[in-house]
Amino acid sequence: MPARNILVINCGSSSIKFALVNEAHSQFALSGIAERLGHPEALLRWQRGGEQDSLMIPGADHRAALAQLLPLVQGAAGGKLHGIGHRVVHGGERFTRAHRIDAQVLEAIRATAPLAPLHNPANLLGIEAALKLYPTLPQVAVFDTAFHQTLPEHAFRYALPESLYREHGLRRYGFHGTSHRYVSHRAAEMAGLAFGDSSWLSAHLGNGCSTCAIVNGQSRDTSMGLTPLEGLAMGTRSGDVDPNLHAHLNRSLGWSLERIERLLNHESGLLGLSGLSNDMRSLEQARDQGHAGATLAIEVFCYRLAKSLAALSCALPQLDGLIFTGGIGENSPLVRSKTVTHLKLLNLSLDKAANARCIRGVAGAIHTQGHPRVLVVPTNEERQIALDTLTLLDH
Structure with missing residues (x-):
């Protein structure tokens, strides 16, 4: 089976970082950022091989930026894109691992937004835009918090009344889980x-x-x-x-x-x-x-x-x-x-x-x-x- 290509998207409130990852190659086939989205000076910058390029996309929102990105991704992937992975900052207690995105996953990410008001709504913007542009492509949500769902209760609970945890989810969740998991795996290999x-x-x-x-x-x-x-x-x-x-x-x-x-x-x-x-x-x-x-x-x-x-x-x-x-x-x-x-x-x-x-x-x-x-x-x-x-x- 030929090596597969995955587009990785990390959406902020006014930006989209992206990378096209081929499972057989360590270097990204394409990577870049769409920034200042929603503003007249919105810009798409990318790197492919040793070449760097940019395109002004005045006033573009997340969907318009992804639409501009699509031909670049298809070109770098040789027309063969196998899936999209979305970084989602907060998965609450619901998500202990990555999940295929469906209506229930979208609703759960939306419900978790109060725990990450700066991040989850922006992550959702990217997911919803990508679903409209790539409706038949498998799309996956990967949660920053998921790796830390193995914390024992004595490590994740705050010394607060139990009702605040049981009814409102007030506990320690942790972040950067994707990075900590990746580097600890690599460290074990190196050692x-x-x-x-x-x-x-x-x-x-x-x-x-x-x-x-x-x-x-x-x-x-x-x-x-x-x-x-x-x-x-x-x-x-x-x-x-x-x-x-x-x-x-x-x-x-x-x-x-x-x-x-x-x-x-x-x-x-x-x-x-x-x-x-x-x-x-x-x-x-x-x-x-x-x-x-x-x-x-x-x-x-x-x-x-x-x-x-x-x-x-x-x-x-x-x-x-x-x-x-x-x-x-x-x-x-x-x-x-x-x-x-x-x-x-x-x-x-x-x-x-x-x-x-x-x-x-x-x-x-x-x-x-x-x-x-x-x-x-x-x-x-x-x-x-x-x-x-x-x-x-x-x-």
Whole structure:
């Protein structure tokens, strides 16, 4: 049977990221983004092979952008597209794995929207547009939260009255599950261990950041909670703060709930601490030039990350390795080094040359000989979504 092609779609409120994944090739046949959708300057950008191109699509909505994308996909796939995999951020407790999309799945995603108001409605826009354009093609929803549905109750429950959990679903769900699952699988392969018989700590570090404890192929704890705001300091998100901060800011400054939410989600993290940027590359350059805010932001980021990893080690029977992934995790030897320095009690130590070598897509072991494994593993959420889609096509 010839290798199959899966179109992977990740819809935001005003953007569509896409990749055409062939099961036999590691490189994407086509990838790109439609951005600023709904605006006069809407733009479709794509890369095919070594070639890059773009097309203005003024005022295009999600459906119009996908319609423009269709000929490009068909051309790159040689006319043979076998299915579409959609990233969906929140599956609640309903979805523990990927699902073929039908009316009931659509309704369940819609019902979960209050748990992810910024993400699920946007994901639905993409799904509904794709269903109209490709009505006969198998389409699959792959949920960010699904991998974490194996958390034990003592890890996912908040210390709140039970009725809030039973009646309103208030619990820890976790995110970045597709990435944590992919990199822990790859780490086991790299280490020559069985995925189903190994234990990992994983740090997915990008503009959004989370950690995960993975035991025998299952998520046992993770840093994000009901929403992606819980846990680590991130690009613009605060991560954990005193739960009473909302009331304090309201009483002392008169701030509204909307103003506080904007502060915690869009004005905090690396950006808030540095007063400069949410981009780690910019902060590292500024740190080298003596910028106090950038220096502090990096120190807080690494300390909070190490603290989270140490806490999640409680969920492991043993440590087979620590994984760094995501844009920062794959490209910042400084962040990896500073984080591991805080984890002396786990006996972690980095090889300086190996750490410096693992940037820009280079995977590998970066630990000092005789110490527990530390691996840099580039993530590939699009390929994992495509693999999940293919698995469902086979059944």
